[in-house]
Structure formats: C-alpha cells, structure tokens
Amino acid sequence: MSEFSENISRANQYLQPFKAKTTGHFINGRVVLPAGAVTYDNTTPVDNSSLGAVVTGTAADVDLACEAAEAAFADWRDLPGAERKKILNQFADKIVQHADEIALVESMDCGQPIRFMKQAAIRGAANFRFFADKAPEAQNGLSLHQKEHTNYTIRSPIGPVGIITPWNTPFMLATWKIAPALAAGCTVVHKPAELTPLSAMLLANITKEAGLPDGVWNTINGFGEEAGKRLTEHPAIKAVGLVGEGATGSHIMRQGAETLKRVHFELGGKNPVIVFDDADFDRALDAVVFMIYSLNGQRCTSSSRLLIQSGIKQKFIDALQQRVKNLRVGHPLDPDTEVGPLVHTGHYKKVMSYMDIAREEGATIAVGGERREDLGAGNYITPTLFTQATNNMRIAQEEIFGPVLTVISFDTEEQAIDIANDTIYGLAGYIWTENTGRAMRMARQVESGMLWINSENNRNLPSPFGGVKMSGIGRDGGDFSFDFYMETKNVCIAHGTHKIPLLGR
Numbered sequence: 001m002s003e004f005s006e007n008i009s010r011a012n013q014y015l016q017p018f019k020a021k022t023t024g025h026f027i028n029g030r031v032v033l034p035a036g037a038v039t040y041d042n043t044t045p046v047d048n049s050s051l052g053a054v055v056t057g058t059a060a061d062v063d064l065a066c067e068a069a070e071a072a073f074a075d076w077r078d079l080p081g082a083e084r085k086k087i088l089n090q091f092a093d094k095i096v097q098h099a100d101e102i103a104l105v106e107s108m109d110c111g112q113p114i115r116f117m118k119q120a121a122i123r124g125a126a127n128f129r130f131f132a133d134k135a136p137e138a139q140n141g142l143s144l145h146q147k148e149h150t151n152y153t154i155r156s157p158i159g160p161v162g163i164i165t166p167w168n169t170p171f172m173l174a175t176w177k178i179a180p181a182l183a184a185g186c187t188v189v190h191k192p193a194e195l196t197p198l199s200a201m202l203l204a205n206i207t208k209e210a211g212l213p214d215g216v217w218n219t220i221n222g223f224g225e226e227a228g229k230r231l232t233e234h235p236a237i238k239a240v241g242l243v244g245e246g247a248t249g250s251h252i253m254r255q256g257a258e259t260l261k262r263v264h265f266e267l268g269g270k271n272p273v274i275v276f277d278d279a280d281f282d283r284a285l286d287a288v289v290f291m292i293y294s295l296n297g298q299r300c301t302s303s304s305r306l307l308i309q310s311g312i313k314q315k316f317i318d319a320l321q322q323r324v325k326n327l328r329v330g331h332p333l334d335p336d337t338e339v340g341p342l343v344h345t346g347h348y349k350k351v352m353s354y355m356d357i358a359r360e361e362g363a364t365i366a367v368g369g370e371r372r373e374d375l376g377a378g379n380y381i382t383p384t385l386f387t388q389a390t391n392n393m394r395i396a397q398e399e400i401f402g403p404v405l406t407v408i409s410f411d412t413e414e415q416a417i418d419i420a421n422d423t424i425y426g427l428a429g430y431i432w433t434e435n436t437g438r439a440m441r442m443a444r445q446v447e448s449g450m451l452w453i454n455s456e457n458n459r460n461l462p463s464p465f466g467g468v469k470m471s472g473i474g475r476d477g478g479d480f481s482f483d484f485y486m487e488t489k490n491v492c493i494a495h496g497t498h499k500i501p502l503l504g505r
Contacts, residue, residue, distance in 0.1 A: 010100065023055070028118040037058075042109070056226075066189055067438050087210060095124050098202060099121035102171055109197075126460070141153030153489065155487065162231045164190075166244050219224070266472045267427070269300050270399055270423045274307040276433040293327055296339055304399070305406050308408050324368065328383045347379075351381065429448040429451045430452045465477045466480075
C-alpha cells in the first residue's frame with residue numbers, strides 16, 4: 001500500500017467518530033450537546049463532502065462556557081507555576097502522542113497538504129512546552145531601586161479570556177494563543193473557526209488526558225454572529241485574543257467596549273518581499289516561492305507582493321514562472337502534494353474572482369488562474385502569478401489569501417520603501433539584499449511588525465509576533481504574551497527616610 005493510500009485509510013478511521021455523531025461543545029470538562037441544538041454541515045475542501053454535523057453555538061451555550069471558566073479561574077490562578085508547568089508539559093506529551101491523528105484530521109478539514117500538517121502537532125507541542133517552562137516565572141516583574149523607595153512589580157493573570165482562532169492553520173494557531181494564557185494562570189473559552197472545528201475538539205479531548213482541571217479549557221463551536229458576539233460581550237471574559245481578518249477585529253472592539261475588554265488582534269496582511277539586484281538569486285527565489293505557495297497561500301505572513309528591482313526583473317520572473325508551473329497541486333493527503341484545495345467553496349470563489357479583477361485592471365496572468373477540473377469536486381485552483389502589475393491595483397492592495405502572487409517592479413531603494421508601505425496593512429516584510437547598510441536602513445523604514453532579512457518566515461518563540469496599522473494590535477511570543485494575559489501591579493516600599501509633606505498640623 002502506498003503512503004497516500006495509508007494516509008487515506010488512517011484519516012477515514014480518525015474522521016469516523018465525527019461523521020457518526022454530532023460534534024458538540026466542550027464545557028467544564030465534558031462534551032455538551034444541547035437539547036434541540038441547531039447544527040450545520042462541516043465539509044472537506046477535498047471534494048466538499050460532509051465530515052459530519054457540528055452544533056451551532058448559541059448565546060446560552062457561550063454563557064455556560066464563560067461561567068465554567070469563571071468558576072475555575074481562582075483555583076487555576078492560585079496553582080503554583082511549577083504545577084501549571086507540569087500539567088502543560090503533560091499536555092504537550094499528549095499532543096505528540098496524537099500527532100498522526102491531528103495531522104490527518106487537520107488536512108482533511110482545512111485542505112492543507114500533509115507535508116505541512118505533519119509539523120502542526122509538533123509545533124503545537126513546542127508552543128506548550130515553551131510557555132509551560134515559563135509558567136513558574138510568569139508572575140515575576142522588575143525591581144526598581146531609588147534612594148528612599150524601592151519599587152517592584154508583580155504580575156497576576158487577568159482572568160477568563162476568550163480565544164478566537166482562524167481556519168488556515170487551526171491547530172497550531174490555537175496552541176499559540178491558548179498555551180501562554182494557561183501558563184499565565186488564565187482560564188479559556190475557545191471559539192474555533194466554524195469552517196475547521198475538528199482539531200479544536202481533538203485539543204479539548206486532550207485536556208482530560210493531560211489532567212487539566214475542569215473548566216480551565218472550554219470550547220464553543222458556532223458562528224461569529226452569535227457565539228463569537230456573545231463571547232466578546234460576556235462580562236466574565238476580561239480579554240479577547242483573535243487571529244482573523246480586520247472586519248472581525250473591528251466588530252470585537254465594538255462588542256467589547258461596554259465591558260472595556262483588553263484585545264489582542266493578529267489580522268491580515270499584504271506583505272512585501274523586496275528582492276534587490278544584489279540578492280542571492282537562488283535563495284531569494286526559493287523563499288519567494290515558499291512564502292506564498294506553501295500552506296495554499298492561506299497564511300497571514302505570506303509574501304503576496306513581490307517587489308523586484310528592475311535589473312533582475314525579467315530573469316527573476318522567468319525563473320519564477322517555471323517554478324510556479326512546476327508546483328504539484330493535489331489531494332492534501334498525497335505526500336507529493338505541494339498545494340491543496342482552498343478551505344471552502346466561498347473562499348474559493350473569492351480567490352477566483354481576483355482573476356477577473358486582474359484582467360480588468362490590466363495585469364497579466366502569467367501562470368495559473370484556473371480551476372483544476374481534473375481533480376474533481378474539490379476547491380482546487382492552479383497556483384497563480386500576476387505580472388505587469390502596479391501597486392494601486394486591487395490585486396496589490398487587497399488580501400487575496402490564496403496561492404496568488406503579484407509582481408511589481410521598482411528601480412531604487414526609496415521606491416521600494418514607498419511601494420512596500422503603500423498599503424493599509426503592516427504585518428510582515430521580507431528583504432533580500434547583500435548590502436548590510438541598506439538592510440539596516442530599510443529595517444527602520446518598512447512599516448511592519450516583523451521583518452526578515454535574507455530569510456523566509458523563521459519562527460522564534462521568544463520574539464514578538466504581530467503587526468501594525470490594520471494588521472493588528474499587540475504582540476505574541478515570549479514575555480510579550482504574558483504582558484497581554486496578565487495585569488502588572490507596582491508596589492512601592494518606603495525606606496523610612498523620606499520627608500512627608502505636612503498639611504493641617
């Protein structure tokens with residue numbers, strides 16, 4: 001039996017429980033299937049067949065989850081950091097044990113090729129281990145000495161938090177947001193994207209195996225219009241962390257205003273990769289292809305605008321066209337597949353609409369832009385390359401979120417900076433040049449929360465992760481995550497020597 005066939009067989013085995021019964025919520029340590037619940041059909045982008053029914057969460061369901069998180073908060077907060085470390089490391093161990101199941105279910109649910117999803121569980125476990133090890137020091141602050149006073153700071157968990165995660169890499173991003181919240185001592189109500197709910201339920205099931213106390217982790221399925229709205233309005237929820245699109249972030253800010261919720265948003269991007277004439281040609285080419293066509297182009301940090309200096313423009317585009325034509329599109333469980341189906345028919349139609357937009361704006365579809373009819377009823381498109389584009393076109397300004405790259409040429413460093421910054425977004429940027437001075441100058445001038453020089457997106461857990469402008473608010477990673485999930489208190493102790501002002505004596 002081939003590896004592809006084995007993957008199909010094991011995936012069917014893992015998916016059978018979801019197909020056989022309705023997927024409910026996970027509240028206060030148990031699976032909850034509300035009486036008379038409305039459900040929706042969760043489909044696979046492979047062929048748009050059903051992976052089973054999922055409960056549509058109501059405001060009442062969310063209330064139960066928030067109340068459970070609130071009731072569990074004090075005990076979890078007061079648990080010594082060393083104990084939280086132990087439990088969260090056990091959680092990481094359990095993720096590794098379920099790695100095969102997670103990868104296969106995730107691929108079928110969201111359409112990401114198994115070559116990338118194989119690492120999803122390992123990266124998720126790494127997230128838990130990293131923040132688990134920081135749990136004992138999470139409350140630590142600073143010591144600030146003055147002549148007549150000593151100030152020191154301490155941190156405490158903010159309370160129950162809402163976590164809303166997207167459909168592009170659902171498992172990994174859930175762990176990236178939830179692990180630091182738990183390590184800090186917060187309890188969690190998680191609402192996964194309605195398009196990809198399955199790996200979130202696998203995570204919820206692992207909480208029992210790992211020994212997480214009831215109520216510390218709760219998962220609510222459903223849609224943003226009701227379940228998400230109630231979560232962001234509920235008074236027990238003290239903060240909301242979102243990975244998603246800008247419109248959702250705006251809704252959450254409005255919905256959380258009444259209760260003055262703290263928010264952390266990682267939103268969209270139209271990230272530039274800037275390649276200068278002096279760049280290492282082959283390494284830059286490899287990175288450009290990887291950072292837009294991996295993960296089906298459904299990656300917030302994808303470099304979806306290629307800014308290429310005029311001296312190597314044609315040579316680079318010629319090489320790029322061949323690489324894009326060579327990309328292997330296919331079933332996500334086929335180990336040879338490099339680009340799988342887009343997550344949902346609605347998103348597929350959105351991405352395909354940009355083919356007409358490109359033509360109307362005068363750009364050239366140099367490669368792709370077509371449906372892969374030969375692959376059946378799934379949401380498959382040919383990886384696409386737009387050339388002859390300018391930065392004022394919609395294909396250069398709007399987040400397409402698919403395997404689509406727009407090429408724009410420039411002549412000077414100043415032009416490259418102007419084009420890179422001419423967008424409402426500012427999540428990530430990539431610069432390829434052997435000129436160190438230029439790289440240092442541009443690092444200050446490119447408007448983004450993250451910038452990689454002569455590298456693709458390199459993951460470093462202690463580093464800050466987040467964007468500026470319409471790409472988000474706040475930073476994840478290392479101690480930056482604790483800044484969001486914890487309150488900081490200053491304590492000032494007098495040495496008994498300072499002069500106190502006198503009134504009324």
